[in-house]
Amino acid sequence: MLSARKSDLFFLFITASTLLIGIAFLHAEVQAARNLPRLQQQAQMVEKYDLTDLALCTEARYTRHPSQADRHTAFQDHPVSLEHFPTGSVIGPSHHLK
Amino acid sequence: MKAMRAWVEKQRNMVDFTLSALLRRKGKNVSLLAVYTGVVFVLGSVMFFTEGMRREAHLILHGAPEIIVQKMVAGRHDLIPTAYMEKIRQIKGVQSVKERLWGYYYDPVVGANYTLLVPDDFKLGEGNIAIGKGISRKRLAYEGDILSFRGYTGDPLTFQIGEIFSAESELISADLVTVSEEDFRGMFAMTKEVATDLVVKVRNPKELATIATKIVQLLPDTRPILRDEILRTYDAVFSWRSSLMLVILLGAVFSFIILAWDKATGMSAEEKREIGILKAVGWETSDVLLMRFWEGVVVSASAFMLGVLLAYGHVFFASAMLFEPVLKGWSVLYPEFKITPFIAFNQVAALFFLTVIPYTVATIVPSWRTATIDPDSVMRL
Numbered sequence: 001m002l003s004a005r006k007s008d009l010f011f012l013f014i015t016a017s018t019l020l021i022g023i024a025f026l027h028a029e030v031q032a033a034r035n036l037p038r039l040q041q042q043a044q045m046v047e048k049y050d051l052t053d054l055a056l057c058t059e060a061r062y063t064r065h066p067s068q069a070d071r072h073t074a075f076q077d078h079p080v081s082l083e084h085f086p087t088g089s090v091i092g093p094s095h096h097l098k
Numbered sequence: 099m100k101a102m103r104a105w106v107e108k109q110r111n112m113v114d115f116t117l118s119a120l121l122r123r124k125g126k127n128v129s130l131l132a133v134y135t136g137v138v139f140v141l142g143s144v145m146f147f148t149e150g151m152r153r154e155a156h157l158i159l160h161g162a163p164e165i166i167v168q169k170m171v172a173g174r175h176d177l178i179p180t181a182y183m184e185k186i187r188q189i190k191g192v193q194s195v196k197e198r199l200w201g202y203y204y205d206p207v208v209g210a211n212y213t214l215l216v217p218d219d220f221k222l223g224e225g226n227i228a229i230g231k232g233i234s235r236k237r238l239a240y241e242g243d244i245l246s247f248r249g250y251t252g253d254p255l256t257f258q259i260g261e262i263f264s265a266e267s268e269l270i271s272a273d274l275v276t277v278s279e280e281d282f283r284g285m286f287a288m289t290k291e292v293a294t295d296l297v298v299k300v301r302n303p304k305e306l307a308t309i310a311t312k313i314v315q316l317l318p319d320t321r322p323i324l325r326d327e328i329l330r331t332y333d334a335v336f337s338w339r340s341s342l343m344l345v346i347l348l349g350a351v352f353s354f355i356i357l358a359w360d361k362a363t364g365m366s367a368e369e370k371r372e373i374g375i376l377k378a379v380g381w382e383t384s385d386v387l388l389m390r391f392w393e394g395v396v397v398s399a400s401a402f403m404l405g406v407l408l409a410y411g412h413v414f415f416a417s418a419m420l421f422e423p424v425l426k427g428w429s430v431l432y433p434e435f436k437i438t439p440f441i442a443f444n445q446v447a448a449l450f451f452l453t454v455i456p457y458t459v460a461t462i463v464p465s466w467r468t469a470t471i472d473p474d475s476v477m478r479l
Contacts (some may be wrong), residue, residue: 007113010396017403021446023408028439031414035438038266039157045267047161049217050198050297052328054155055230055272058211059429063204064273065213066335067328068166068295070321072173086427089345094331 057087066091109392112385118394119372133403135355138405138453139412140350144343145445146413147421148336150437156330158270159325165298165310166198166323175321177292182317186298189312191305192450197293199282203247203275208236210430214275214444216282220258224278230263232431250287257281265434272433345424354453358460365464373465377473387462387470394461398454405453406446414439 004012045051053065063085064071071093074083120127151174167186169178183195200217203220212233222228241262246254263271282288300309312323337343365373374385412418417436426432 002110005110005114006117007110010113010117013225014399014403017407020407021403021410024407024439025441025443028414031252031439035436039154039438040261041264042158042267042270043161045247045263046158046270049274049276050163050213051270052159052166052323054151054158054269054332055213055274055433056269057425057427057429057433058213058232058273058431059427061211064202064211064429067323067331069167070168070170070173070175070177072176076174081384087425087429090424090427092337094327094334 057091059087060085063087063091065095069094106302107261112392114386116389116396120393120396128154131397134397134401135404137350137354138329138402139408140346142409142449143412143418144346144408146409146441147418148343149445150413150440152333152336153440154438159328159332162325162328163297164300164306164325166311167296167298168321168323170319170321178295180291180293185314185316186296189309191300191302191309193299196297198295198297199279200294201276208430210236210237211273212275213273214215214277214282216279217276219255220276224280225257226260227257228261228263228273228276229259229267231265231268232433233275234262236431247285249285268433271437273431278437358457361460373469383469387466390462394458398457402450402454413437
């Protein structure tokens with residue numbers, strides 16, 4: 001009985017993985033094209049309602065609407081208040097406040 | 099041709115030998131592969147997620163208002179007098195100015211924050227609202243149901259749900275509640291003389307910055323926010339220098355450094371003995387290095403491939419579920435959304451050069467030291 005060499009199995013694994021990564025690239029292209037109408041629909045909604053931000057982090061107003069936050073929003077509670085919301089460490093201050 | 103075939107056969111033999119050697123220390127190498135794959139997976143996931151979100155934010159938010167004018171009082175965003183609209187309208191180049199009414203509402207029933215907004219043309223009429231899918235899911239509220247809010251006096255205000263925003267729009271509408279102007283003003287005791295902020299449209303987009311400057315000159319207590327700044331905010335949030343990237347990147351990079359350091363600082367006595375024996379039976383130093391090179395390639399290439407594929411699946415098929423707690427924080431509402439896959443070849447290439455190359459180099463260097471010493475002394479270890 002013929003048994004496959006270990007090197008053959010390894011190269012087969014690498015080839016299959018490379019192929020799968022190639023398929024992932026292809027999938028990304030197809031999916032991006034397929035999602036375009038959904039993204040356009042969302043863009044229309046943004047225009048219709050004058051929205052400014054993504055509803056990603058809804059716990060604090062400076063992470064819900066980072067583009068609308070002022071410089072002091074994160075420290076709003078009292079004069080020596082520290083920024084304490086967990087998503088505050090993920091969503092940084094808006095570009096124009098830096 | 100013959101020489102080429104001999105070279106290929108030598109490499110195959112070397113890979114066979116390397117794989118057998120790796121399998122002899124199965125436990126150690128499988129755990130090494132798992133950790134390495136984990137590092138690539140985390141780095142790849144962050145890379146795919148941030149790039150996908152950055153592109154998605156750009157595509158969605160390019161319809162955001164051109165200029166938003168906020169009033170600032172003591173460094174804080176304050177309600178803006180609607181009388182400012184007339185002043186801004188007089189600036190040359192301004193096409194239109196309108197008020198924007200929006201705010202937040204904390205719902206003590208589920209402990210969630212909602213974004214309340216008054217659309218220009220609210221068709222549902224007074225006493226009705228449209229809500230996002232996130233709220234509907236949390237409150238188990240559907241079209242036709244009654245939802246109660248607390249007004250500024252503490253009295254309950256009831257609204258009928260006239261519409262639920264589509265699931266496809268959850269990324270921008272999960273926490274959104276649209277109400278009529280009368281209901282909004284009534285709920286927060288907001289007079290007709292004020293608005294949350296103003297939306298300015300200009301005739302020529304090239305004049306945006308000039309008009310923003312003129313607004314500040316005319317109304318020094320205001321702050322204009324340009325659409326470009328909104329987009330750049332999301333570029334910054336999802337860039338490689340963003341907090342999200344740095345927090346995760348730092349952990350992954352440090353674990354990778356430990357991994358590579360462990361490899362680079364030396365080999366076990368058993369590995370050294372193995373090299374000594376190989377040299378004693380006639381292996382050249384170059385052969386030993388070639389074996390170690392293949393060892394590095396086998397481990398790093400396998401970990402890289404597996405890590406990238408797992409990261410792709412995690413971000414684009416499982417909606418980056420491992421990042422959900424990070425992005426959710428203490429919030430109750432979180433949008434259910436599928437990220438549009440935007441991946442670029444240079445992303446994957448960068449990941450490759452960040453992980454595979456340093457590891458392979460770290461594997462070869464210590465074996466060079468061992469491979470050049472006397473086999474007799476190595477075997478006596």
